[in-house]
Amino acid sequence: MSAKKTEKRPLFGRMRQALQRTGGALVRGISELFPGQRGLDALTLEEVETLLLSADVGVEATERLIAELKQTGGGRLREAEDVFAALRAGMLKILEPVSQPLLIPVREKPFVILMVGVNGAGKTTTIAKLARRFQNDNLRPMLAAGDTFRAAAVEQLQVWGERHQVPVVAQGTGADSASVVYDALQSATARHYDVLLADTAGRLHTQSNLMEELKKIRRVMGKLDPEAPHETMLVLDAGTGQNALAQAREFHAAVGISGITLTKLDGTAKGGIVLSIADKLGLPIRFIGVGEQPQDLRPFDAEEFIDALLAH
Amino acid sequence: MFENLSERLGASLKRLRGSGRLTEKNIQEALREVRMALLEADVALPVVRDFIEQVRERALGRDVMQSLSPGEEFVRVVRDELTHVMGDVGGELDLKVTPPAIFLMAGLQGSGKTTTVAKLARHLKEKHKKSVLVASCDVYRPAAMEQLETLAGEVGARCYRGEADATPVAIATAAVETARKRACDVVIIDTAGRLHVDDAMMSEIKVLHEAVHPVETLFVADSMAGQDAANVARAFGEALPLTGVILSKADGDARGGAALSIRQVTGKPIKFLGVGEKTDALEVFHPDRVASRILGMGDVLGFIEEAEHKLDRKQAQKLAQKIKKGKGFDLEDYRDQLRQVRSMGGVSSLLEKLPGGGQLPAAAQQQVGERELIRSEAIINSMTPLERRRPLIIKGSRKRRIAAGSGTQVQDVNRLLKQMMQMQKMMKRMKKRGGMGQLLAGLKGGGGPGMPF
Incomplete structure (x- = not known):
């Protein structure tokens, strides 16, 4: 069934390949569970639950999916494929509403994207890919080297910017991050850049002083453009477990997340945690990262994501 | 989220009261709760299964100690088993070799390798009075070498800077040579982050390992990692003869179940925990404490020690x-x-x-x-x-x-x-x-x- 779907809508090679690793295990597991005719009994449900949990889907979202499977009728779900289809529908119901692409409107002042996330989630890499994406869309991006904490983070962005002719506003390691971003926004506005991508230092969501610093960056931007940042993007590592939900919740509470990018989906990580986040917080998911190349940052699409996730 | 395992087990263990021993029947529900707790803590499923079996075996027929309620006794069994699986002792670094002792770091992108190198260098310098040389073989990420150089400066370690177009192997061997010439006690080789399914990169690090023969090959993993931690650890463990694991970012509020998965899959001791942004934020791993944390029981011992220390x-x-x-x-x-x-x-x-x-x-x-x-x-x-x-x-x-x-x-x-x-x-x-x-x-x-x- 899923194979036919895939043929009908050929997926981007890389993403399919990447997500197949994820989907394979899930489907294989379910098929093994339903050798021939077997009712959707309690034991089976427990196994489905287990499978979802092991895909990092999270207890809450799993329970919601299971409850739906039960509702769809124990009697009718006799074949593995029925369960599979019902599960897919259930997952789609959670992910469809959050599948919202990032649209850059035409405006006078630069569209500001503030990147936030824990250490090592892939903020800087994502910024680079986003900048390339905007360049391809004939938008002029500028970068703000707001990660003034990590050694050589500023240089990392500068080296990249030079390579791709993207201007980088920086002050150096140890500078006030809010001040760098303020400068950058001023400069981007004066020079009529279309998009300003503001990098920030990775921080664990439990560090209240660093979360305050993020709030300050937000506040300071607001002085130049009351609507800025127009997008506050949380970068999540797909390999993260249940803690991703806490990350999303805390960052959202601090600076109001308007979009999520899920990185590193090209490994074997399941990324199932987005179901949990979508279920609990309903934050839009913008992009997924499936490789090192700029084009490997793809808009998130619920159907594609689930099809690939459930594909053989 | 549950407050802690004891509370979570409360309901299912109430029935245990009055019975003097733990039986197959009365621990059934409790075991399910443990399973859920471990999954919520991000312990990988196959590891959870094995673990539950072990707990079942150990708990069965066990006499409940006088002082403990059956529930407490059960939690104790779980905790002891968890501590046991996690390795009874936190391993130390092997420094008993002809200097320089070579350390090789490996891990996924963003797992915290470079920061850990700096923390390790500082630890070796301050606690073991060793002179340390570090070198970055990350020829891919822009400014990766500058990052290590800056950090080395902060912690007082030497840094070997490879030529711009040198290969990782060339950098590593030259770094070891430099360390030998300058009589450094330890040389830590940082590597680029790599995906465990990236064959080219995995063979690169294998070649690197063979070229320098490190005495310690340390796998750095993010303690917030989910179910996939087991797959990643297995792949790294198969590619390289790991000697230990360092868990980074353990100062967040993640339960850190990945610790159990990685330990179980690789069979290698977890040696350190990275617990903060600063270069002194490296703690020796204590299995019992992390066991408590996974079970949501808090790191009381760590608290006492820290209070004592400071x-x-x-x-x-x-x-x-x-x-x-x-x-x-x-x-x-x-x-x-x-x-x-x-x-x-x-x-x-x-x-x-x-x-x-x-x-x-x-x-x-x-x-x-x-x-x-x-x-x-x-x-x-x-x-x-x-x-x-x-x-x-x-x-x-x-x-x-x-x-x-x-x-x-x-x-x-x-x-x-x-x-x-x-x-x-x-x-x-x-x-x-x-x-x-x-x-x-x-x-x-x-x-x-x-x-x-």
């Missing part, structure tokens, strides 16, 4: 004496307390270590956050010594002066004074019950089983 004993004694003598607790004492709490990383870092503390609402943690501590101290600093000793004399005009002096509002001063009054009341009560005295005596006496925790 609390100024003389000051604590002084305060204990003062309270015992019935003298009031004044603002000077309060300031000392504030400073000590700050030196231990703030209230939230302490709370995290206590059972259930990690689950406190963020708002509550905020209230007692770092800023608040700094502000309170500033207010006290703006008082005269007399005011500090006799807070009651602080009235309207003094309050205005203090607020102006500390850059705060009169309301803030009022709040501090109110907190002070509450503290005084609490101290009086404690004196009667002997609670605080005991607490301080415990700290003085080096912690141990007598601690009132």
Whole structure:
């Protein structure tokens, strides 16, 4: 069934390949569970639950999916494929509403994207890919080297910017991050850049002083453009477990997340945690990262994501 | 989220009361709860299965100790087993080789390798009095080498900088050669982050390993990792003869179930935990503490140790004496307390270590956050010594002066004074019950089983 779907809508090679690793295990597991005719009994449900949990889907979202499977009728779900289809529908119901692409409107002042996330989630890499994406869309991006904490983070962005002719506003390691971003926004506005991508230092969501610093960056931007940042993007590592939900919740509470990018989906990580986040917080998911190349940052699409996730 | 495993098990274990031993039947539900708890803590499913089997075997037919309820006995079995699986001792680094001892780091992108290299270098320098040379073989990420160079400067390690177009193997061998020439005790080789399914990159690190023959091959993993941690660890374990694991970012609020998965899959000891942004934030791994944390029981031992390590004993004694003598607790004492709490990383870092503390609402943690501590101290600093000793004399005009002096509002001063009054009341009560005295005596006496925790 899923194979036919895939043929009908050929997926981007890389993403399919990447997500197949994820989907394979899930489907294989379910098929093994339903050798021939077997009712959707309690034991089976427990196994489905287990499978979802092991895909990092999270207890809450799993329970919601299971409850739906039960509702769809124990009697009718006799074949593995029925369960599979019902599960897919259930997952789609959670992910469809959050599948919202990032649209850059035409405006006078630069569209500001503030990147936030824990250490090592892939903020800087994502910024680079986003900048390339905007360049391809004939938008002029500028970068703000707001990660003034990590050694050589500023240089990392500068080296990249030079390579791709993207201007980088920086002050150096140890500078006030809010001040760098303020400068950058001023400069981007004066020079009529279309998009300003503001990098920030990775921080664990439990560090209240660093979360305050993020709030300050937000506040300071607001002085130049009351609507800025127009997008506050949380970068999540797909390999993260249940803690991703806490990350999303805390960052959202601090600076109001308007979009999520899920990185590193090209490994074997399941990324199932987005179901949990979508279920609990309903934050839009913008992009997924499936490789090192700029084009490997793809808009998130619920159907594609689930099809690939459930594909053989 | 559940408060902790004991509470979570509460309902299913109530039925255990009255029965003198743990049987297949009465632990069934409890085992399911443990399974869920472990999954919520991100322990990989196959590892959970094995673990549950082991607990079942060990728990069955076990006589419940007199002092414990069956529920507590069960939790104890779970915890002991968890500690056991995690490795009974935190392994040390192998430095007993002809210098230089070569360390090789490996891990996914963003797992924290470079930061860990700096922390390790500092640890080796300060705790083992070793001279360290570091080198980055990350020829891919822009400015990766600058990052390591800067960090090396901060921790006082030498840094070998490879040629711009050198291969990782060339850099590593040249670094080892340099270390030998300069008589460095340890050389730590940082590598680029790589995906375990990227064959080219995995063979690169295999070649690198063969070229330098490291005595320690350390796998760095993010302690917030989910189910996939097991797959990643297995792949790295198969590609490289790992000698140990370092878990990074363990200072967040993740349960850290990945520790169990990685340990089980690789069979290699977890040697260190990265617990903060600064280069001294590296802790030796204690299986029992992480076991407690995975089960949501808090790192009480870690708390005690940290308190012992950082609390100024003389000051604590002084305060204990003062309270015992019935003298009031004044603002000077309060300031000392504030400073000590700050030196231990703030209230939230302490709370995290206590059972259930990690689950406190963020708002509550905020209230007692770092800023608040700094502000309170500033207010006290703006008082005269007399005011500090006799807070009651602080009235309207003094309050205005203090607020102006500390850059705060009169309301803030009022709040501090109110907190002070509450503290005084609490101290009086404690004196009667002997609670605080005991607490301080415990700290003085080096912690141990007598601690009132």
